[in-house]
Amino acid sequence: MSRSKNVAVWLIWLAVFPTTLAYLYIAIEPNFSGYWLDLLAFAIVVSAVAAFPIQVGSITIFFINGVSFAVFLYFGLFAEIIITQLALVALFIKIRLKKSEFHRIATNSTMLLLTSIFAAVVYYALGGTHGVLSLSTLDEIIPLVGYVVGSIVVNQFLLTIIDVYVKGNKFTAVPKSLFIDSLTTAMITPIGIILYILYLEIGIPGILIVSFPAILLSVVISTYHKGRRVNTYLHETSEIGHELSKKLNVKDVLDTFIARVEKLIPMSYIYVYDITNSTQSMHLIRYVDSEGKEKVDEMSLSYGEGFAGEIYKKQKASIILKRNQIRSIPGIELPEQVHSVIGVPILRNNNVVGVLVIASKQVRAYEKYHLMLLEILGNFLSVAIENARHYQSEKNKSQRDRLTGLYNYRYFTEHLEGYALDLMEKGLEEKLSVILFDLDSFKKLNDTYGHEAGNEVLVELARRLEDYLGDRGIVARYGGEEFTVLIKDIEHEEAIKLAEDIRFMIAKDPFVVYEHMIEGEDSVKVYVTASIGVATYPDHCESPEELIRQADRSMYVGAKRSGKNRVASAAVAM
Known part of the structure; x- marks a missing residue:
């Protein structure tokens, strides 16, 4: 709740509660002489009942209606207000109200006060009285019904105001709280009537006789609801487990x-x-x-x-x-x-x-x-x-080259075919370019420095390619000392320029190898060059599946046979 609303709620409470309570005390002039012990017994019972609330969503329910109803019938409105306010204090102590929820003291206190007054007004308007009642004639039963219905109506009205204007929730014509309020009132009102009758007959022992099942009912319902809530959470927890098991990364x-x-x-x-x-x-x-x-x-x-x-x-x-x-x-x-x-x-x-x-x-x-x-x-x-x-891990084993960590030939071809099929099914036209290159004289490098040194070069080259290309293309080890790059949605001339950049990036800086066969040297700098072929779909082939073949042909015909360390286009090689 915002600070302004919080201040407004407390100002309303300060303006309404003390003034109204003082006015009622003066107007009613309640006299409880000789009944203080009785009222204390009612207060203890109502506090005990309030100590076992249940939570349904954002609604807190505590079954004090029966006790407060009996107090109202015998002692009148002022006593009933005091009893319900004491129950509210017991409730907040039990649920350990958080500092951020202190506004609930003001809202609930005001709501209970106004509910008690409105229900009493209806009761009096229908001819209801206090004290010893037989509850056997229509003149006495009709006010009782009016009191119960009136309390539900005004309670729901005030709850709606709090829900919409204080909490900022959307207005609901038939709120869930109406059903809950009606159900709990229907359950508790008979207990209140029984409590009232027994109190008339035997006094404080009657309060104690009825208080036990009333408190027991609160405990049972509260425990049952908590168990239901935990079971619901356990069910949700199980669903989370099933959902997690379907995730693959x-x-x-x-x-x-x-x-x-x-x-x-x-x-x-x-x-x-x-x-x-x-x-x-x-x-x-x-x-x-x-x-x-x-x-x-x-x-x-x-x-x-x-x-x-x-x-x-x-x-x-x-x-x-x-x-x-x-x-x-x-x-x-x-x-x-x-x-x-x-x-x-x-x-x-x-x-x-x-x-x-x-x-x-x-x-x-x-x-x-x-x-x-x-x-x-x-x-x-x-x-x-x-x-x-x-x-x-298993996916990487099937898709990645174990030495360099790049995608392998199988993944590269499957990805190319799948991507091309997706374009065709969607009716999209997009250029695809393959850059395929082979390291020049790599066999001589292996013979001179050893295969371990050759592997070091391949690993370092893979790192350079990934760092240089980033997310601009998909890099794969084609096999041996051959590598491929798939570039999407660029013109052939741009692909050739990118291939030239890759050729220059490979040739300009030496590869430092440590696992070599040269005696007396900790590390050796090895210069490597590459011959590169480039092909673009649909410029040089009728289907994306032919791209690799065209790029391979351009590399051997246009680059290797023309002196190595150069880039050749499928357009020339053809």
């Missing part, structure tokens, strides 16, 4: 995990650490805050350092709900605003391979079931990351 796994966890567990910050057990160091591989911002700075922790480091060291999940305890952790890595934090180790084969931390700016933001959910999610995350890395 680590980035997608982490993106999906964080997007789903943000909706399941309250958070201001999420940290995912990867652990290198050989050095006992932790590296932050993903960080997101509640505004969706990702941390760009690298962050590392050592064994036992900070909150995450302690989890790594102890290999146990942890939850801390006090800011002073968080700040007392040596080397704490969490922001100053954090008031609650939970963290779990990510295990694989009983070894800690990562740490998952979720922190909140809210006080006491987490319960034990949040920790349980996070432990389950941590296991799912561990399996998903391992599967994604295994898949990526």
Whole structure:
């Protein structure tokens, strides 16, 4: 809630609550002489009932209607207002109201006050009275019904105002709270009537007799609802596990995990650490805050350092709900605003391979079931990351050249064919160019310096090609000392110029090799040149599949046979 709304809510409360309460006291002149013990018993019961609320979405339900109804029937409006306000205090103490939610004291207090007054006005307008009632005639039953219906109507009206104008939510003609309010009132009102009748008959013992089932009902419903909520979360957790298992790379796994966890567990910050057990160091591989911002700075922790480091060291999940305890952790890595934090180790084969931390700016933001959910999610995350890395490893083995790390010939040809087919199916016209080159006199280099030196040259060349081309083209090792580059959507003349740049880049700087056969030298500088052929579709062939053949032909006919260390175009070679 904005600061201006927060101030407005409290100003309304200060203007309405004390004044109205004082006016009612003067107007009604309540006299509770001889009944203070009775009212104390009612207050204890209503506070006990309020201590077991249930949460349905953003709606907090506490079953005090029955007790307050009985108090109203016998003692009147002023006593009922005091009792409901005491119940509200008990509720907020029980749920440990956060500082950011203090406005709820003002809104709920005002709402209960106005609901009590409006329902009482309806009751009095229909001829209702207080004290000893038989509740057996229409003259007494009709005011009761009016009181119940009136309280529901005004309560829903005030809830709508708060929801729309205070919380800024969209107006709903038939809100969910109407059904919940009506249902709970239908359940609790009979208990209130029974409480009233027993109180008339036997006094305080009647309050105690009815209070036990009333409190028990609150406990049962609250426990049942909490169990249902945990089961719902467990179901959602299972769905997250299934969704993660379908992701085939680590980035997608982490993106999906964080997007789903943000909706399941309250958070201001999420940290995912990867652990290198050989050095006992932790590296932050993903960080997101509640505004969706990702941390760009690298962050590392050592064994036992900070909150995450302690989890790594102890290999146990942890939850801390006090800011002073968080700040007392040596080397704490969490922001100053954090008031609650939970963290779990990510295990694989009983070894800690990562740490998952979720922190909140809210006080006491987490319960034990949040920790349980996070432990389950941590296991799912561990399996998903391992599967994604295994898949990526196997994929790299099938697509990458083991020596240079470049794409292999199989991937290059499959990608070219697939891309060309996609263009054809979409009816798009796009030029594709292949630059194919072969290192000149590479056999002589191997004979002079050894095959290990030749491999060093190939590895260094692969690095240079990737650094130079970046995302402008797809580089592959064609086989042996031959390499190919696929360039998309450029004219043939531009492709020739790029090939010339590659030829110059290879020839101008020597390759330094260390694993050579020259005695007495730690390293040797080797100069290498390349013969290059270029072909472009549709300029030089009728289908993209012919590109490699045309580029290969232009390289041998136009470059190799013409003196090497040069670029040849398929247009000339043809």
